Amino acid sequence: MMLGIGLCTLLPRKASLWLGDRLGSIFRARNHKRRKIAETNLRMCFPELSDYQRQVLMHRHFRLYGRAVIDLGLVWWGTRARLDGLCRVSGERILRNLTRSGKPVLLITPHTVGVDMAGACLSRLAPGVSMMKRATGPLLTWRLWRGRTRFGATLLMRDQGLRPMVKAMRRGRVGYLMPDEDLGDDRSLFVPFFGVSTATLPVVGWLARLTAAAVLPVFIEFGESGQYKVAIHPPLDDFPSGDPHVDAAKVNAVFEAGIREAPEQTLWSLKWFRTRPAGEPSPYS
Numbered sequence: 001m002m003l004g005i006g007l008c009t010l011l012p013r014k015a016s017l018w019l020g021d022r023l024g025s026i027f028r029a030r031n032h033k034r035r036k037i038a039e040t041n042l043r044m045c046f047p048e049l050s051d052y053q054r055q056v057l058m059h060r061h062f063r064l065y066g067r068a069v070i071d072l073g074l075v076w077w078g079t080r081a082r083l084d085g086l087c088r089v090s091g092e093r094i095l096r097n098l099t100r101s102g103k104p105v106l107l108i109t110p111h112t113v114g115v116d117m118a119g120a121c122l123s124r125l126a127p128g129v130s131m132m133k134r135a136t137g138p139l140l141t142w143r144l145w146r147g148r149t150r151f152g153a154t155l156l157m158r159d160q161g162l163r164p165m166v167k168a169m170r171r172g173r174v175g176y177l178m179p180d181e182d183l184g185d186d187r188s189l190f191v192p193f194f195g196v197s198t199a200t201l202p203v204v205g206w207l208a209r210l211t212a213a214a215v216l217p218v219f220i221e222f223g224e225s226g227q228y229k230v231a232i233h234p235p236l237d238d239f240p241s242g243d244p245h246v247d248a249a250k251v252n253a254v255f256e257a258g259i260r261e262a263p264e265q266t267l268w269s270l271k272w273f274r275t276r277p278a279g280e281p282s283p284y285s
Helices: 002-008 013-030 032-045 051-077 080-086 092-100 115-125 138-149 163-170 203-211 244-261
Strands: 087-090 105-108 128-132 154-157 174-177 189-193 196-200 214-222 228-232
Touching: 002 051, 013 032, 013 051, 032 051, 051 080, 051 115, 051 138, 051 214, 080 087, 080 115, 087 115, 092 105, 092 115, 092 214, 092 228, 105 203, 115 128, 115 138, 115 174, 115 214, 115 228, 128 138, 128 163, 138 154, 154 163, 163 174, 163 203, 174 203, 189 244, 196 244, 203 214, 203 244, 214 244
Parallel strands: 087 228, 105 174, 105 214, 128 154, 128 174
Antiparallel strands: 189 196, 214 228
């Protein structure tokens, strides 16, 4: 698999995009488990859409997902010049002004198809620190870690906890976090997300309080042309508030607004709503 992704870096851009489309279609057709999760999420988040509209949206998503998988070869082995040619960053001045002033910064973004490419581009702007979950095998874990750190980023394993990330941010590293996963009810809070009570770890508020960081939302769009747009937004106002529920709800609301702008970009196969309030069944069962 990794060899095939690497060989795809030799293809012309149009050919690699075409191959990504085919890969995404195959994934959608054959991975019944992930497709069912995506269907459940889309039904819960967009009840106003018809079944046909949700199927069209899911088809667009899996096409982009396939393209992003092929582009992992560029994230892992592509030249700086080639990556720079694929990414357009807006809001760069916001980030630079904060880092130059010495203010700690935490970038937050939901899981979308372009997070790996965006991470590579953002690590070129400022030395960053992020976290990842260990993959299914040590070789894939190493490959993901190596690809995500090749431009100077520090990447911690999730099982190391938050303390190393706090220390790195206090030393001047820009935090980069995707806090939209359902990690269970341990220390999570139930706050709204697309109108659904969702188990949300209030980690963004914790990090902002512990590091006095400005929290900047980032949204990534992988366009039909094969270009990536990375939009850095201004810092959240009055954050952290001191109330973990208010802070977690604010992050969810910001993410929801961004997802609604380009829903095909989101990784709909994550079990966002797996953990339910007491007595409420999982929608994925």
